[in-house]
Amino acid sequence: MSRTARIRLFWVAAAVFAVAYTAACTGLPRFGTEVHPYGTRAVTSALHRHTANAVSAVNFDQRALDTLGEESILFAAVLGTIVLLRRTRDERVGQPTAGRVLPSTRLLGLVLLPVTLLTGVYIVAHGQLSPGGGFQGGVILATGLHMAYVAADYRVLKRVRPLSVLDVADAVGAGAFVALGFAGLIAGGAYLQNVLPLGTFGQLSSGGLVPVLNAAVGVEVGSGLIVLLASFLDQAVEVRSQDRSGSGGGT
Amino acid sequence: MVRTADLLPLAVAVPLFGAVVLAVGGRWLPRVAIDALATAWAALEVAGLAVLWQRTGDGHSVSWLGGWYPVRGESVGIVLVGDRIGIGLALLAGALVLAVVVYSWRYFDEPPVQHAGTFPALILLFEAGMCGFALTGDLFDAFVFFELMGAAAYALTGYRIEDPRPVQGALIFGVVNSLGAYCTLLGIGLLYARTGELGLAQIGLKLAGHHADSLLTAAFVLVITGLLVKAAVVPFHFWLPDAHAVAPTPVCMLLSGVMVELGLYGTLRIYWVVFSGPHGIAPPHLRATFVAAGVLTALVGAVMCWQQRHLKRMLAFSTVGHVGLFLIGMALLTPEGIAGVALYVAAHAGVKAALFATAGVLLDRHGSVDEHGLYGRGRDLPLVGALFGLGGLALAGLPPFGTSLGKAVTEHAAGDRFPWLPVVFVLVSAATGGAVLRACARIFAGVGPRPREHDDGTETTGSGEAPEIRDPQRPIPIPMLAVPAALLCASLAAGLLPGFGSALAHAARQFTDRTAYTAAVFGHAVTPSAPLPEVGWSVEGVLLALASTALAALFAAAAVWGTGLPWHGVGRAVRQRVVLPLRRLHSGHLGDYVTWLVVGVAVLLVVMAA
């Protein structure tokens, strides 16, 4: 199809879509409606299980299987990226050269690195109480580590980034989620059942299985994301194809 | 002793855990140990699903995850529901994964450094996605497993990054399928807004209290869009040949054998449980739409399949053609149609996987899957040729293969309602089977004149493929021949074992009963009242099957020897007027494919609202 034909065809189809979608929206309940049957039940059930953060209760208790599936997608994406961005026969590794970093940037990075990591851990640990949890905290942990890349250079990042350990940690985090599900079966209940002591409402130890699953997810997301980024950074900074071997990469 | 209900989540958890073990173990274990571990794990999954199939019988197995059993008909949890159609598909996926794992023993010569277990781990993740999708009774959960299937499949398709084509095919596959999935999610959002529920049965019950309106139609179309993309129904099919032609052979076996069919399963399951209630989508309306889509898909697939010289692309288009036939059978909305399709899908999976597996041997030997380039070069591989030819005959519907029985039963169900439909079944089977027989005759027997080269720039040739294994001197590994042979035997058994057909007849009756599914979710057993469909050989079915096989042989013979005959001029005219424009539509252009996706959605919106 020529470009013009394609765009014309798209506009026709998009017009039909727009009309049908608008018509559909007129049939929806009013924006901001009071009626949320599932949501109301979810809040009640969350409080019942001593989980102050209802979203975490949905993600890690009521609909934990969704989260297990989503964890596995992340795991698959990390494995997939390792495969897709592996070094091939015709590529060689260049030596990254150090870039110049302003002393103030270096200092800021040095200060922010521990602060960011601490924030990450805090957010993972408080997932059952306040906004946050394994994903959000895991992402902060992973990006925090890359402060070393921003504030210093690639070689420093490589030193503080034990890839082979993180790689295993990613898999172990994913495996821990699957395995924690078996706790319910062992206790005679259903798979992924929240069978741990529920603790006191509003306390760090409340929520039973929720904080434990959060920790597993935090480990998986944090390490998985670093491995993922490492594959991309390797490609950008280190890998040279045969024909363009001359260009060196600055960091 | 594991409870039956617990086998449902285990069907997902076992392969997930296996993937973790392989990913970690792959760092230290030798190659042999990884292959053995993967095989053992795949076998364990098959065993678990077989027990589940056996114990579920003609009822439903239901598991409320996290122990969130419904209280007064309401729950906050996710439910997994297994009936014999869903469990059967999971079992089919499990069996194919086992075949694939055995086939790919020592398949890739160069796994990523320190990550030797990655390929089998991704295969197991793919399996977990397929099993979860087949067994879930929750709409959003179905989306999650649908995406898990997708993510694993994109990575597996692009596995051979040294070759330019796989990365491109995988990118198209990923973008088009993801866009389809997001349409599905928009539909889920609309349904949630209306009903405030996510479980299939719960949404279905709530929808029965509303009148059919534009919201219902739009939600239905959006939800099934992602599934129809996965099922490669025209015009959502463009990604399929591009992905199948380039994916590693073991992955093609899974994509064509079961993943595509899962898209159809999802469409019909969701229609039945969610939309077929009172004030839902009217059955005659849906039947007309889907039968039309099925016929179009079948014909496009058959015509394009016949035109291919790239063997894997040929097999991919044959899958499109057969998906069309499956869609016709399912769209009849009768137990007989479903029973026939279930049998057809099971047998087709064996045949198609066997064909891909033998094409993989050619790729291994000769670094090419080009019908023209391989002319006569397969003479030294008589066994492979026999398997390939037998696969072609089975595809065409030679009795007593299961494909033949499945086709006969579906045909009969279709002919009852639309007397002209059996013609489509015969033609599509003959064209797809005939294309394989034509290639088989040229490659393995070297018969007929050497095909002339007339590259007009509209086709993918299939030469110059990077071999997936880099040692042409070694003998063909035994698994690479044993697996296709076993798959063909399984397909034969599907047609010969009488118990299999009657089990599927019960399963189909169960599948088409909305009340039984909904009741089972809430813990009541209801026996379906519909009459049991008849699944067995009939004189009419055998005659039609023999006709399509003979026609396939005729097509192949005409193509190989008939170049000088009088009809050749007519063929050229048809090719110029009809076939060439159709081929040009398969442009390999991402923007084109996305446009067709939106056009497909628009057409469905108009047709379903009419």
Next chain:
Amino acid sequence: MTILPFLSAGWIFLAGVYGLVTSRNAIHAVGCLAVAQSSTYVLLLTVGYRRGGTAPYFTDTPLGTRVVDPVVQALALTDVVVGATVTALLLGLVMQVRKRHGTVDPDALTGLKG
């Protein structure tokens, strides 16, 4: 105009798809896919809104406070992670496309056809 928030989701979706259709760069196309996906976040969160509701956390908010639907927020979170990971995979593929084909322009990538 209470349906305007719902319509915005459809608008975002079409904008993303338009970008995909007209894209001349595969990285841009993957970005447009992410735009199309973000329409699903908007729709889910809009659907779950309850007038005057606050976030569904009860650490500092007293029990019984009117809150928005936590289920759609959980779904959106799942959706975000799915989207991010799939985007990473697709970008990985684009990098390889660039290396193997020397271009990321869909108009120039026509190796698979017919």
